[in-house]
Amino acid sequence: MKLKIKNLNWLAGRPVAILNDKTAKKMNVFANDRVAITNSKKVYAIVDIFPKVIRKNQIGLSKELSDVLELKDRSYVKVSTSELSDATFLIKKKMQGKQLTKEELYYLISEIVHNNLTEAEIAYFTAAEKLNGMSVKEMINLTKAMVKTGAKLKFGGKYTADKHCIGGIAGNRTTPIVVAICAAAGLVIPKTSSRAITSASGTADVIETISKVELSIEDLKSTVQKTGACLAWGGSLGLAPSDDKIIRVERLLNLDIEPQLIASIISKKVAAGSKYILIDIPYGKGAKISTLEKAKKLGIKFQEVSRSFKLKIKVVCTKGSEPIGNGFGPTLEMLDILLVLQNSPNLPDDLKEKSLFLSAELLKLCNIKNARKKAEDILASGKAYEKFKEIINAQNGKKDFNKRINSLQLARHKKIIRAKRNGKITEISNEGINSLCRVLGTPETVSSGTYLHKHVGKIKKGESILTLYTESRTKMKEALKFLKEFKPIKIR
Amino acid sequence: MKLKIKNLNWLAGRPVAILNDKTAKKMNVFANDRVAITNSKKVYAIVDIFPKVIRKNQIGLSKELSDVLELKDRSYVKVSTSELSDATFLIKKKMQGKQLTKEELYYLISEIVHNNLTEAEIAYFTAAEKLNGMSVKEMINLTKAMVKTGAKLKFGGKYTADKHCIGGIAGNRTTPIVVAICAAAGLVIPKTSSRAITSASGTADVIETISKVELSIEDLKSTVQKTGACLAWGGSLGLAPSDDKIIRVERLLNLDIEPQLIASIISKKVAAGSKYILIDIPYGKGAKISTLEKAKKLGIKFQEVSRSFKLKIKVVCTKGSEPIGNGFGPTLEMLDILLVLQNSPNLPDDLKEKSLFLSAELLKLCNIKNARKKAEDILASGKAYEKFKEIINAQNGKKDFNKRINSLQLARHKKIIRAKRNGKITEISNEGINSLCRVLGTPETVSSGTYLHKHVGKIKKGESILTLYTESRTKMKEALKFLKEFKPIKIR
Numbered sequence: 015m016k017l018k019i020k021n022l023n024w025l026a027g028r029p030v031a032i033l034n035d036k037t038a039k040k041m042n043v044f045a046n047d048r049v050a051i052t053n054s055k056k057v058y059a060i061v062d063i064f065p066k067v068i069r070k071n072q073i074g075l076s077k078e079l080s081d082v083l084e085l086k087d088r089s090y091v092k093v094s095t096s097e098l099s100d101a102t103f104l105i106k107k108k109m110q111g112k113q114l115t116k117e118e119l120y121y122l123i124s125e126i127v128h129n130n131l132t133e134a135e136i137a138y139f140t141a142a143e144k145l146n147g148m149s150v151k152e153m154i155n156l157t158k159a160m161v162k163t164g165a166k167l168k169f170g171g172k173y174t175a176d177k178h179c180i181g182g183i184a185g186n187r188t189t190p191i192v193v194a195i196c197a198a199a200g201l202v203i204p205k206t207s208s209r210a211i212t213s214a215s216g217t218a219d220v221i222e223t224i225s226k227v228e229l230s231i232e233d234l235k236s237t238v239q240k241t242g243a244c245l246a247w248g249g250s251l252g253l254a255p256s257d258d259k260i261i262r263v264e265r266l267l268n269l270d271i272e273p274q275l276i277a278s279i280i281s282k283k284v285a286a287g288s289k290y291i292l293i294d295i296p297y298g299k300g301a302k303i304s305t306l307e308k309a310k311k312l313g314i315k316f317q318e319v320s321r322s323f324k325l326k327i328k329v330v331c332t333k334g335s336e337p338i339g340n341g342f343g344p345t346l347e348m349l350d351i352l353l354v355l356q357n358s359p360n361l362p363d364d365l366k367e368k369s370l371f372l373s374a375e376l377l378k379l380c381n382i383k384n385a386r387k388k389a390e391d392i393l394a395s396g397k398a399y400e401k402f403k404e405i406i407n408a409q410n411g412k413k414d415f416n417k418r419i420n421s422l423q424l425a426r427h428k429k430i431i432r433a434k435r436n437g438k439i440t441e442i443s444n445e446g447i448n449s450l451c452r453v454l455g456t457p458e459t460v461s462s463g464t465y466l467h468k469h470v471g472k473i474k475k476g477e478s479i480l481t482l483y484t485e486s487r488t489k490m491k492e493a494l495k496f497l498k499e500f501k502p503i504k505i506r
Numbered sequence: 507m508k509l510k511i512k513n514l515n516w517l518a519g520r521p522v523a524i525l526n527d528k529t530a531k532k533m534n535v536f537a538n539d540r541v542a543i544t545n546s547k548k549v550y551a552i553v554d555i556f557p558k559v560i561r562k563n564q565i566g567l568s569k570e571l572s573d574v575l576e577l578k579d580r581s582y583v584k585v586s587t588s589e590l591s592d593a594t595f596l597i598k599k600k601m602q603g604k605q606l607t608k609e610e611l612y613y614l615i616s617e618i619v620h621n622n623l624t625e626a627e628i629a630y631f632t633a634a635e636k637l638n639g640m641s642v643k644e645m646i647n648l649t650k651a652m653v654k655t656g657a658k659l660k661f662g663g664k665y666t667a668d669k670h671c672i673g674g675i676a677g678n679r680t681t682p683i684v685v686a687i688c689a690a691a692g693l694v695i696p697k698t699s700s701r702a703i704t705s706a707s708g709t710a711d712v713i714e715t716i717s718k719v720e721l722s723i724e725d726l727k728s729t730v731q732k733t734g735a736c737l738a739w740g741g742s743l744g745l746a747p748s749d750d751k752i753i754r755v756e757r758l759l760n761l762d763i764e765p766q767l768i769a770s771i772i773s774k775k776v777a778a779g780s781k782y783i784l785i786d787i788p789y790g791k792g793a794k795i796s797t798l799e800k801a802k803k804l805g806i807k808f809q810e811v812s813r814s815f816k817l818k819i820k821v822v823c824t825k826g827s828e829p830i831g832n833g834f835g836p837t838l839e840m841l842d843i844l845l846v847l848q849n850s851p852n853l854p855d856d857l858k859e860k861s862l863f864l865s866a867e868l869l870k871l872c873n874i875k876n877a878r879k880k881a882e883d884i885l886a887s888g889k890a891y892e893k894f895k896e897i898i899n900a901q902n903g904k905k906d907f908n909k910r911i912n913s914l915q916l917a918r919h920k921k922i923i924r925a926k927r928n929g930k931i932t933e934i935s936n937e938g939i940n941s942l943c944r945v946l947g948t949p950e951t952v953s954s955g956t957y958l959h960k961h962v963g964k965i966k967k968g969e970s971i972l973t974l975y976t977e978s979r980t981k982m983k984e985a986l987k988f989l990k991e992f993k994p995i996k997i998r
Contacts, residue, residue, distance in 0.1 A: 022558060023558060024554065024556040024558065025556070026538075026555075026556075027539075027552070028538060030554075042949070044519070045517035045518060045519030046520060046625070047519075062516065062517065062519065062568075063516065063518075064516040064517070064518075066516065067559065095950070102758065102760075105759055106759045109633065109636065109759070109761065132758060133538070133624065133625065134624075134626050134755050135759065136626065137629035137630050138629050138633050138758070138759055138761075141629070141630050145633070145637040146637065263626050266630070267597055267598045267630055269601065269630075458533070458587070
């Protein structure tokens, strides 16, 4: 059936074709059915029925569809009913426990990139990955497909390096410090990070408190060329774009799907042009990986997959049973980072130590001698801080770093929680601290969050345990209720 | 955040909340994220961003949401970000291979009924069902939950009975004949059927060529009370409504998920008030179930689950390696049914025989003696035809059966395909015949389809193999191309 196009500036989160109820009846399609739109290419879309906006014999396109089809209003396209994308057969094959070939994985991933699969289909694919597993060969081909279907960067320096933590630990904002130290030591680090998914904030949220993070590929390149590094948000760059679409679906259930985790990390690094990669796998109670043994096993898989891409990779398994740093929430974490970079007397020791450890490991991987000493010197001498300023200024295109950090502000309402008696903090839950911050308003309200005065260890009656920051009285009440009910900090 | 409601008469196929881009930015939600809308109840919705339709601080509701929330335009609701439905934890639990309890399955299914889960989440649930399996206890509790969350019928007769085929065979339109025979023998059969999913037509599509099929619960009851039976479409009745939503997701990949298949069939029968149930499981090459052994295994599971509902159930495993009947497509299948009911000399023998077999089995199950003879007599005497007329007239609320069947028409364009040489038809593919009909325009174009002159067996040069019917020249060309390429009928 030929229908007349109406481009709607409408973000539906998936490719949606809007039909009039009469047209839908004529075509025998229902809301949520799939149609194929054929022009020079064939694109699949999900049907919505919305007579108010769309007349008979018209087809309204959501922005996702308009962007792919690039057709003018009032031009005609052929629209036919309920055909399946061939990729659905591949998903079914994986559901049946069979292996997918290189070509099949490439086709499947490119269909995801072109929005030709629904979230439900992506859910079936990832469920099959999780429950039926993937061979190393499949993981390699999956990673290749994810790289090939997106943009790719290349940098000239001798050592293009990156670090990546698989996540799960509250705070743990080492990235900006490691990037600053290693770039000051001469490495090239085109670092891209994500926003918060379930945590109090992501690296991109933290950097955004003082900097632009949504860079174009050109801005990113020029920042790296000028300063040796960048601290950008990965979401807008089109590096391994299938990953973003798959993560959207996985996060519905907060699933950790191992083949996807590995492919996701390696593909982003390869696409960004990095060759020397440090992977941090925290383990322990309350971390994503519960034991050292499991962390090591995962590490071996990272090694096996990365071999195909000629990466030099080092995996470190670190203790992850409690939060790292004192501040949790975008602004509070930025303040922690600044304290470490400024060698301030009240800096969070654990964050400094972990940042130095990771920096030294990454420098070692890039054949730099006396790596630990070098990292310490760069941090202590203020060179890391200088490099950080340079990166932020380059990324913003303005030399206003000092102005930006001086205008950092914490939320209006604050409340200090003190120990009611002498005792010992036995446990601080990563998930509990993240949820507490979410209740207080992070990551949306960048000034909100939690400051942890004490880590695991002894505490005296009357001493501060933590301070809560929020812009809303209601949220403060909810946070106090949350503390009482869920006890993210256990004191004995 | 409080937002002002705007009800949009818009079928999105899922609960969608439309936001202005500014509101979305303020709330830090993106297209396809989830929000919770809290009023007297809490409902989850997927975010679309559509500034053209929705102003700042407004929230547009898709019809699915308006129907659940029942709030007036311009009233305010609280909208908050990205919370997970508790049901997602249950899906995760099933993904981890654990069993779900009765209460958990009830909660999960009721969340599906209330549109609080996305299709991707339903996909994860069904993937976990397929890959991790379900115990008999889980299947029973799943079925109970599916019944409990919908409407329920009850009829007074001594024997309220039903028959169900798990599908997969082209044609095979025994239902209307079995219903007519058994109702004429005194059984009560509140029969509900589906429309075509992947086949040339569903029973509801076939009945619709001469009758209304979208009945209200009241119309259905009165038809059954008057005539002892009905032949309604199951989709609009609200019997086990979760099933329709789950099937929508499964059919994306044409998955057969055993626990869901069993729960789906049993729950619909229990909800319709049937106690005596005949299940037909066709097996063989090209059927859903490949061997008799597998068919029997599935039959045992049906028995185990139905025991909990005090159903008297009989499972028959029938040969399903080739299509049954001569006509394929809504009108052509109706003509087949009429030939059998009218005892016409050129009736399709296989359809008559299978209908008699199933009728006799169902009568036997209801303790009727000499069941086979009784079924034959009812058919031969014209009583079954009279009963069929009665049911259709009652369902239409008009005594115009003859007028309706006289106005049945086949498509304008027809083409006979003849044998090019003497030989033997060795195979007729169920899937091939269904796809051929789809190419010709079924089920949308009820007059289109295929007439099969010969079944498996000898054929002479020049004899007709099949006739193609369509309303469109283009479709005829495509059908001829399809025949050539896919050879649904193998001749040796």
